Amino acid sequence: MKTTVETTDSRRDAALDHQPRSLRLLAREYFELTKPRVVSLIVFTAVVGMFLSTPGALPLTAFVAGTLGIALAAGSAAALNHVFDRQADAVMARTHGRPLPTGQLTATEALVFALAVGVVSMVILVVWVNVLTAVLTFFSLIFYSVVYTVWLKHATPQNIVIGGAAGAAPPVLGWAAITGGVSADALLLFLIIFLWTPPHFWALALYREKEYAAAGIPMLPVTHGSRYTRLQILLYTVLLAAVTVMPFATKMSGWLYLAGAIPLNAVFLAYAWKLYRNYSDQLARKTFFYSIQYLALLFALLLLDHYRVFIREAMQSALY
Numbered sequence: 001m002k003t004t005v006e007t008t009d010s011r012r013d014a015a016l017d018h019q020p021r022s023l024r025l026l027a028r029e030y031f032e033l034t035k036p037r038v039v040s041l042i043v044f045t046a047v048v049g050m051f052l053s054t055p056g057a058l059p060l061t062a063f064v065a066g067t068l069g070i071a072l073a074a075g076s077a078a079a080l081n082h083v084f085d086r087q088a089d090a091v092m093a094r095t096h097g098r099p100l101p102t103g104q105l106t107a108t109e110a111l112v113f114a115l116a117v118g119v120v121s122m123v124i125l126v127v128w129v130n131v132l133t134a135v136l137t138f139f140s141l142i143f144y145s146v147v148y149t150v151w152l153k154h155a156t157p158q159n160i161v162i163g164g165a166a167g168a169a170p171p172v173l174g175w176a177a178i179t180g181g182v183s184a185d186a187l188l189l190f191l192i193i194f195l196w197t198p199p200h201f202w203a204l205a206l207y208r209e210k211e212y213a214a215a216g217i218p219m220l221p222v223t224h225g226s227r228y229t230r231l232q233i234l235l236y237t238v239l240l241a242a243v244t245v246m247p248f249a250t251k252m253s254g255w256l257y258l259a260g261a262i263p264l265n266a267v268f269l270a271y272a273w274k275l276y277r278n279y280s281d282q283l284a285r286k287t288f289f290y291s292i293q294y295l296a297l298l299f300a301l302l303l304l305d306h307y308r309v310f311i312r313e314a315m316q317s318a319l320y
Contacts, residue, residue, distance in 0.1 A: 049174030
């Protein structure tokens with residue numbers, strides 16, 4: 001009787017497996033490949049880079065096409081990351097529910113999708129933005145999805161430091177999309193994200209250490225231990241706090257930015273110090289999520305400060 005029931009269940013499951021997926025479900029699975037929450041922060045920093053690149057209004061075509069092209073390229077890189085990391089993702093609790101480990105999509109489907117989205121992004125950037133932005137975006141895509149994911153991630157505990165260059169590129173890409181070049185201010189935005197990446201990601205790696213070890217990925221907590229990683233988080237956060245003052249020092253931004261950046265850094269430093277002195281998984285998790293809010297708010301401050309004169313005039317007009 002038991003065998004009969006098991007056979008019936010197996011046939012039923014097989015039949016369900018062969019049923020066509022709804023278009024809505026399929027779209028959701030492909031959308032998940034693009035890591036939308038990560039890409040949203042990438043696009044936001046790129047857009048801020050666009051606005052900071054010029055004192056006036058942005059050219060509409062370059063703004064829209066640049067934003068779309070960078071977003072699609074980031075989504076393509078994320079999908080390629082899913083393809084190349086699918087075996088490690090299946091081992092880790094944080095990632096085992098992704099479309100490839102669960103079998104919702106095949107590696108071939110994900111690869112075709114990633115390549116198609118990547119090609120579209122390059123066409124958009126070349127035709128409607130400029131070649132420099134397309135080239136920089138292409139190299140960022142390859143560096144993250146291939147160099148970092150396939151090689152660096154498995155080769156060295158400094159993977160996230162070196163690989164962070166790809167994640168730090170979006171403001172530079174946005175800047176290039178509007179101006180057709182790259183300035184020192186754009187590189188300063190790059191440096192801020194570059195220094196933010198290690199404390200941000202190592203906080204995650206601390207409370208996911210066992211998962212990374214099981215997947216055979218040499219993240220810093222796995223190779224050098226928790227205390228050493230926490231010290232590195234603290235040191236990088238101190239360096240980050242110092243560098244985030246530079247937009248004010250170079251007159252890229254004004255007092256509004258500085259007034260907001262100081263408390264943001266104070267909280268981040270407090271998290272890093274507490275994490276170093278008295279570790280807990282809960283505190284590491286809080287540090288990780290605060291770091292995301294920190295970067296978003298820091299770039300929002302840069303944007304608000306850039307347009308503070310226009311905001312003040314608009315408020316005065318509204319009052320009178």
